[in-house]
Amino acid sequence: MSRIEGVLQTLKGQGRKALIPFITAGDPHPDETVGLMHTMVDAGVDIIELGVPFSDPMADGPVIQLACERALKHGTSLRRVLAMVSEFRKTNDATPVVLMGYLNPIEAMGYEAFADAAVEAGVDGVLTVDLPPEEADDVAPMFAKRGLDPIFLLAPTTTDERIRAIADHSSGYVYYVSFNGVTGAAKINVDEVAAKVAHIHELTALPVGVGFGIRDAETAAAVGRVSDGVIVGSVLVDTIARNQTDIDALKRALTDLLNPMREALDSLAS
Amino acid sequence: MSVKLTEEMLTALPDARGHFGAFGGRFVSETLMDSLMTLEREYLRLKNDPEFQSTFDKDLADYVGRPSPLYFAERLTRETGGAQIWLKREDLNHTGAHKVNNTIGQALLASFLGKKRIIAETGAGQHGVATATVCARLGLECHVFMGADDVQRQSLNVYRMKLLGAQVHAVQSGSRTLKDAMNDAMRDWVTNVEDTFYIIGTVAGPHPYPLLVRDFQSVIGRETRRQSLEKTGKLPDALVACVGGGSNAIGMFYPFLTDESVQLYGVEAGGHGIETGEHAAPLCAGRPGVLHGNRTYLMEDDDGQIASTHSVSAGLDYPGVGPEHSWLKDIGRANYVSVTDEEALEAFRMLTLVEGIMPALESAHAVAYAVKLAATMDKDQMVVINVSGRGDKDIHTVAQLDGIEL
Numbered sequence: 001m002s003r004i005e006g007v008l009q010t011l012k013g014q015g016r017k018a019l020i021p022f023i024t025a026g027d028p029h030p031d032e033t034v035g036l037m038h039t040m041v042d043a044g045v046d047i048i049e050l051g052v053p054f055s056d057p058m059a060d061g062p063v064i065q066l067a068c069e070r071a072l073k074h075g076t077s078l079r080r081v082l083a084m085v086s087e088f089r090k091t092n093d094a095t096p097v098v099l100m101g102y103l104n105p106i107e108a109m110g111y112e113a114f115a116d117a118a119v120e121a122g123v124d125g126v127l128t129v130d131l132p133p134e135e136a137d138d139v140a141p142m143f144a145k146r147g148l149d150p151i152f153l154l155a156p157t158t159t160d161e162r163i164r165a166i167a168d169h170s171s172g173y174v175y176y177v178s179f180n181g182v183t184g185a186a187k188i189n190v191d192e193v194a195a196k197v198a199h200i201h202e203l204t205a206l207p208v209g210v211g212f213g214i215r216d217a218e219t220a221a222a223v224g225r226v227s228d229g230v231i232v233g234s235v236l237v238d239t240i241a242r243n244q245t246d247i248d249a250l251k252r253a254l255t256d257l258l259n260p261m262r263e264a265l266d267s268l269a270s
Numbered sequence: 271m272s273v274k275l276t277e278e279m280l281t282a283l284p285d286a287r288g289h290f291g292a293f294g295g296r297f298v299s300e301t302l303m304d305s306l307m308t309l310e311r312e313y314l315r316l317k318n319d320p321e322f323q324s325t326f327d328k329d330l331a332d333y334v335g336r337p338s339p340l341y342f343a344e345r346l347t348r349e350t351g352g353a354q355i356w357l358k359r360e361d362l363n364h365t366g367a368h369k370v371n372n373t374i375g376q377a378l379l380a381s382f383l384g385k386k387r388i389i390a391e392t393g394a395g396q397h398g399v400a401t402a403t404v405c406a407r408l409g410l411e412c413h414v415f416m417g418a419d420d421v422q423r424q425s426l427n428v429y430r431m432k433l434l435g436a437q438v439h440a441v442q443s444g445s446r447t448l449k450d451a452m453n454d455a456m457r458d459w460v461t462n463v464e465d466t467f468y469i470i471g472t473v474a475g476p477h478p479y480p481l482l483v484r485d486f487q488s489v490i491g492r493e494t495r496r497q498s499l500e501k502t503g504k505l506p507d508a509l510v511a512c513v514g515g516g517s518n519a520i521g522m523f524y525p526f527l528t529d530e531s532v533q534l535y536g537v538e539a540g541g542h543g544i545e546t547g548e549h550a551a552p553l554c555a556g557r558p559g560v561l562h563g564n565r566t567y568l569m570e571d572d573d574g575q576i577a578s579t580h581s582v583s584a585g586l587d588y589p590g591v592g593p594e595h596s597w598l599k600d601i602g603r604a605n606y607v608s609v610t611d612e613e614a615l616e617a618f619r620m621l622t623l624v625e626g627i628m629p630a631l632e633s634a635h636a637v638a639y640a641v642k643l644a645a646t647m648d649k650d651q652m653v654v655i656n657v658s659g660r661g662d663k664d665i666h667t668v669a670q671l672d673g674i675e676l
Contacts, residue, residue, distance in 0.1 A: 055575040056449065056576050058456045059457075059460065062443070077573040078573060078574070104568075104570065104575075105573055105574035108572065108573060109573075129299050134287055134295075135287075135295050135297055153299060155303075157301050157302075157303070157463060162303065177299075177300065180301050180461060180464065181461040182460060185461070
């Protein structure tokens with residue numbers, strides 16, 4: 001059983017929902033990322049999605065675009081992101097780490113070289129935004145063979161046929177994108193999300209994490225009620241942007257955002 | 271090295287998932303997949319629909335003004351002292367470039383699909399103008415994304431688009447050029463996918479765009495082939511076209527791919543020179559990667575980050591290229607070369623002075639290479655240059671380089 005499956009099963013047994021933060025690796029500076037990861041673990045998160053910065057993040061809104069620019073300015077390469085995960089693993093063997101990003105940096109490194117290095121570093125899952133399962137025939141099995149969970153997106157526009165096919169290629173969890181749009185937009189409709197996630201649950205046994213548009217404890221609880229976990233990204237990245245120069249203040253601000261989300265999610269536990 | 275292509279091989283490409291050999295495909299976020307699959311299905315159906323085809327052909331004739339002439343550049347030929355140089359006059363199309371062939375086709379597709387809101391990206395502004403034009407004609411809402419730097423250097427086209435009723439969105443992110451315009455167009459599309467049709471301007475992007483843009487632009491090569499036989503009794507020995515994304519080049523090349531005797535030359539933007547790294551020539555100096563929905567040759571660094579590009583011509587200032595060109599390069603069917611900003615500017619002046627035809631700076635790249643090529647060929651041979659657009663939009667750029675304030 002992968003680390004991701006283990007964590008999600010334990011939570012399910014407790015009747016709890018996963019809190020999954022996303023931050024861009026190397027933002028505000030590569031030296032700070034591991035510290036921020038530990039801070040988020042202390043604030044009660046279950047799985048960390050670590051963004052691999054890319055020069056052309058087409059699926060992201062301005063907040064994460066700017067985070068990519070800050071990270072790249074400080075030379076945050078894919079290899080350096082893997083080194084951050086190794087560093088994190090020195091003192092944390094429990095919290096799963098999912099790398100999330102775009103295909104080209106992985107393609108440039110080489111799929112096999114990347115997969116080997118990711119396992120070696122202690123990465124648990126890989127989510128590549130612009131790699132649909134149709135193009136992942138070689139890549140997904142290569143990841144799965146090494147125990148890396150291939151994680152794919154589902155969207156409001158995804159047909160039933162594709163939901164089944166995507167679930168077949170996935171392990172760990174599937175990531176449901178709550179609305180048509182880019183990250184950081186504020187247009188989530190919880191009733192629509194509830195209906196679609198319930199439908200996805202009928203088509204696959206995999207846990208469903210929901211991301212895009214979750215900004216506070218209230219939306220986290222509303223979405224947590226109908227899913228297996230919530231993914232929180234732009235609001236954290238925006239907090240990083242506003243506290244770039246004072247890391248202690250940044251860590252306090254992240255904790256202040258995540259603590260109420262954790263409490264709100266746990267208040268759902270039956 | 272070069273593979274002999276047959277009709278059977280060509281009709282099998284792209285394959286069902288949009289691949290040209292190792293290139294192409296559909297690398298987009300999940301939200302767009304259903305829309306792309308619907309577009310593919312509908313296009314493959316309409317492609318063989320007589321009503322769709324006759325409407326397209328009629329628009330090309332009566333609205334665009336096709337066929338565009340194949341013109342013998344007699345004085346340029348004499349000055350060059352080699353092969354006969356002929357010009358395919360796409361600059362004479364309505365709106366002044368080849369781009370309109372494709373926007374007519376895609377707007378027609380949008381109408382058949384019932385989409386009322388159109389988005390497009392543009393570099394030099396020619397595709398934006400061509401899109402705004404067909405939207406004005408069909409009464410469709412039009413949004414054009416354009417890099418903020420390009421808005422600056424192509425202000426004439428920006429104003430043309432506004433006059434045509436389009437909203438022009440200046441894109442401030444990244445390198446503020448064509449690739450960033452395409453990023454923002456994709457972001458808009460993912461947000462408004464239910465009611466919006468994205469008219470991509472070149473043979474790049476996710477499947478089926480490279481296929482349908484190539485099909486719409488192939489009218490250039492079909493006409494050239496017929497006109498060449500009518501006027502000279504033979505096929506040309508060489509075709510020369512500029513390559514940014516590569517739509518005018520593929521449109522010219524495609525109907526000749528199985529004609530082994532016809533040499534194909536795609537001319538990329540060498541910028542300040544390939545050796546300086548400041549250029550936009552992924553086929554000459556890049557390597558395969560994935561950007562904007564397809565696998566193709568790209569300009570990127572060792573970490574897979576997309577490199578910034580440079581060209582005096584906004585329409586060629588793009589780090590990628592259509593996947594079918596990548597395939598043609600790898601199988602050795604087409605030759606890809608580059609000319610510098612300086613050579614292109616010289617060719618711009620030469621064609622203007624010698625033939626009274628002012629080419630777009632994009633097309634001037636093809637002129638520059640073709641003149642060098644023709645000089646090495648025999649007098650009974652024939653070179654056709656695709657003059658993909660007219661140069662009026664570039665007068666400000668050229669004047670500025672001359673230090674003249676207009």
